[in-house]
Amino acid sequence: MSQPAPPRRGLGRGLASLIPDGALSSGEGPTDQRQRIRWVPVDEVRPNPHQPREVFDPAALTELADSIRRHGVLSPLVARREDGRYVLIAGERRLRAAAQAGLTEVPVLVRDLEDPADALEIALVENLQRSDLDPIECAKGYQRLMDEFGMTQEQVATRVGKDRATVANAVRLLRLPDFVLSVLREGRISAGHARALLPLEHPDLLRQALGKVLAHQLSVRATEQLVGQALKVDPVVQTVERETRERTYAYATRLLSDALHTSVDIKPRKDGSGRIVIDYADAEDLERLIQSLRQSDPASKRRGS
Numbered sequence: 001m002s003q004p005a006p007p008r009r010g011l012g013r014g015l016a017s018l019i020p021d022g023a024l025s026s027g028e029g030p031t032d033q034r035q036r037i038r039w040v041p042v043d044e045v046r047p048n049p050h051q052p053r054e055v056f057d058p059a060a061l062t063e064l065a066d067s068i069r070r071h072g073v074l075s076p077l078v079a080r081r082e083d084g085r086y087v088l089i090a091g092e093r094r095l096r097a098a099a100q101a102g103l104t105e106v107p108v109l110v111r112d113l114e115d116p117a118d119a120l121e122i123a124l125v126e127n128l129q130r131s132d133l134d135p136i137e138c139a140k141g142y143q144r145l146m147d148e149f150g151m152t153q154e155q156v157a158t159r160v161g162k163d164r165a166t167v168a169n170a171v172r173l174l175r176l177p178d179f180v181l182s183v184l185r186e187g188r189i190s191a192g193h194a195r196a197l198l199p200l201e202h203p204d205l206l207r208q209a210l211g212k213v214l215a216h217q218l219s220v221r222a223t224e225q226l227v228g229q230a231l232k233v234d235p236v237v238q239t240v241e242r243e244t245r246e247r248t249y250a251y252a253t254r255l256l257s258d259a260l261h262t263s264v265d266i267k268p269r270k271d272g273s274g275r276i277v278i279d280y281a282d283a284e285d286l287e288r289l290i291q292s293l294r295q296s297d298p299a300s301k302r303r304g305s
Contacts (some may be wrong), residue, residue, distance in 0.1 A: 037076050040086050040108045042099050045079060048088040056096065064097035073098055076107035086110070135191040136181055139170040146171075169195060177203060177269075180210060189213060192220035196227055205230055260289060 077091030268274035
C-alpha cells in the first residue's frame with residue numbers, strides 16, 4: 001500500500017540533533033544543505049559498505065516502520081554519489097524501515113566525501129550518538145578506523161567525540177574469544193564484565209569464570225574479585241600450560257621449517273584455532289614449495305603427477 005510522502009519542509013534540528021556539530025560540515029551554509037536534500041527512490045540507495053552496525057533488530061525495525069507509515073521519514077538519510085548511484089553513509093535502519101513501510105522514495109542529504117574514512121566516521125558517529133551500536137560493533141568500528149585509515153586511538157577519539165580511554169577500553173574487548181563476545185553482544189554481561197575477564201588467558205578458566213558470572217549474576221566488582229582469585233589460585237597451572245603450549249608451537253614450527261626449508265610462523269588464537277604462515281623468497285621458491293607439498297600428497301602420487 002503506497003504511503004503519501006510527508007511534506008517536504010525544513011528539517012529543523014533533524015539530523016543535526018543526532019550528529020555532532022561539524023561532522024557533516026563542508027563549508028556550506030544551512031540553505032545550501034537544504035538544497036542538497038533530494039527525494040530518491042528506495043531501490044536506488046545502496047547500503048553503506050562501511051556500516052558499523054552488524055545486527056538489525058527485527059522488532060525495532062517493525063516499530064520504526066510503523067512510525068514511518070504514520071509520520072514519514074523525519075530525518076533524511078545521508079549518502080554520497082558513486083557511479084550514478086546513491087551510496088548510503090548513515091541511516092540504514094531508516095532505509096530498511098522505509099522499504100518495510102512501503103515507501104517508494106526517501107529524503108537523502110547528499111554529501112561530497114572524498115575520504116572513505118569520513119563515511120565510516122559519520123556512520124559511527126550517528127549510531128554512537130543514538131546509542132544504537134552494541135559494544136562489539138563500537139569496538140570493531142574503532143578498530144576499522146585504525147586499521148583501514150591508519151588512525152591512532154587519540155585520532156579516533158577526537159573524530160568520534162570520545163576520550164581516548166573509552167576507545168582503548170572498547171578495542172581491548174576484541175581480544176576476548178568469540179564465546180565471551182557473543183554473551184556480551186546478547187546483553188547477558190556488560191562491557192565492564194568483559195573487561196574484567198580479560199586477564200584470564202586460558203579458555204577453560206575463562207569459561208569457568210564466565211559461567212559463574214552468569215549463574216550468580218555477579219557485579220563487575222565481584223567479577224574482578226573472581227578473576228583475581230582465579231589468577232592467585234592457579235598461577236602455577238597457567239604458567240605450566242602456557243610453557244607447554246609455547247614448547248609445542250616451537251617444536252611444530254621447527255618441524256615445518258625443516259620439512260619445507262623455509263621460515264614458518266604459527267599464529268595461535270585464544271579459541272584454540274590459528275594460522276600457519278609459510279614464507280617464500282620469490283616465484284621460484286614458491287614453485288619449489290608447491291612441488292614439495294605435491295610430492296608428499298598421496299593423491300598426487302597415485303595420479304603420477
